[in-house]
Amino acid sequence: MSDIPAAGFLNLNKPRHLTSHDVVAQVRRQYRRLTGSRKVGHAGTLDPLADGVLVLCLGTATRLSDYIMRGRKVYHAQISFGVATTTYDAAGDFLEGESADHIKRSDVERVLPQFSGDIKQVPPMYSALKVGGKKLYELARAGQTIKREPRKVTVYSIKILSWRNPLLELEIECGSGTYIRSLAHDLGAALGVGGYLSGLTRTASSPFKLRDSLPLQAITDSGDWLQHITSPYDTLTAYARVKLKAEDIESLRHGRFIRRQPAIADHTVFAYDGDNRLVAILEPRAELWKPRKVFASGS
Numbered sequence: 126m127s128d129i130p131a132a133g134f135l136n137l138n139k140p141r142h143l144t145s146h147d148v149v150a151q152v153r154r155q156y157r158r159l160t161g162s163r164k165v166g167h168a169g170t171l172d173p174l175a176d177g178v179l180v181l182c183l184g185t186a187t188r189l190s191d192y193i194m195r196g197r198k199v200y201h202a203q204i205s206f207g208v209a210t211t212t213y214d215a216a217g218d219f220l221e222g223e224s225a226d227h228i229k230r231s232d233v234e235r236v237l238p239q240f241s242g243d244i245k246q247v248p249p250m251y252s253a254l255k256v257g258g259k260k261l262y263e264l265a266r267a268g269q270t271i272k273r274e275p276r277k278v279t280v281y282s283i284k285i286l287s288w289r290n291p292l293l294e295l296e297i298e299c300g301s302g303t304y305i306r307s308l309a310h311d312l313g314a315a316l317g318v319g320g321y322l323s324g325l326t327r328t329a330s331s332p333f334k335l336r337d338s339l340p341l342q343a344i345t346d347s348g349d350w351l352q353h354i355t356s357p358y359d360t361l362t363a364y365a366r367v368k369l370k371a372e373d374i375e376s377l378r379h380g381r382f383i384r385r386q387p388a389i390a391d392h393t394v395f396a397y398d399g400d401n402r403l404v405a406i407l408e409p410r411a412e413l414w415k416p417r418k419v420f421a422s423g424s
Contacts, residue, residue, distance in 0.1 A: 132186035132403070132420075133354035134168075134193065138338035139179040145170045152181055152344050159348045160184070168193035169301070169330060170253065174216055177201075177327035178335050183354060185420055192361060192393075196331030197281065199298045203324035204309040206291040206316065211265075212251040213306035214322040222319030225291040233293060236315040237283050245275035246307050278303040292323070332360060358401040365391035367407075374398060377405045378421065382413040393417075 207225035210217035279300035313320020407414040
């Protein structure tokens, strides 16, 4: 199958009750069978109880996951008030809470602005964040709780979709690194009744939308799903780009700097050949471009 992209991205709709690693493993088996490559990763984990957009990176696009993860994400979140959990979602043990019967929509609207903009957020103990070389969830499962430093995250907007006490549904647009579970927990604490994330769907991640996603069951050995892979050129449109001549491409592949085009001053520039294949990621050095990453045969 010579027309299979050397690298690209797949917009997959992750089902609930599977880890992101489970999904990658299933796709990797088929991709390896069809292409001989086992390079498959993902750009942004979804918890097992969450569903929705999971962006997979295939082939040499596994080297581009950071650039996809930096984009904005949109979530449809359901929060249940009146009780908290150890994991901040429905997977954890329930903790004592307070009755939420008195909570009104106006109460929610009053505290929501605290969670919009640049905010500080404490990561949950049950998360894959590493502290001292150990993942937090490994420590939590061993019965340890350690102090976590607040981290700055950006929440661009929060919109109430519905309120049926004690259930709140929100649409949240946020930047990378935002824990929706922590937001649910902190919102319950702000209302004085406790709360946890009882449902989560990622509806967008960077340019990828849920309405365009492929169901996991479509990944079969027939290979039909390969036509849904999008190239770096068609995906990474938010970054500055440049078309290079053959001599510049050859210089980059030998690790040499090339002359910068003065009209392009961006810190990150994606360089393509005449066939729109990615050949390098560049960064400026005075009047030159330095190759940050080079792709041997174009992607």
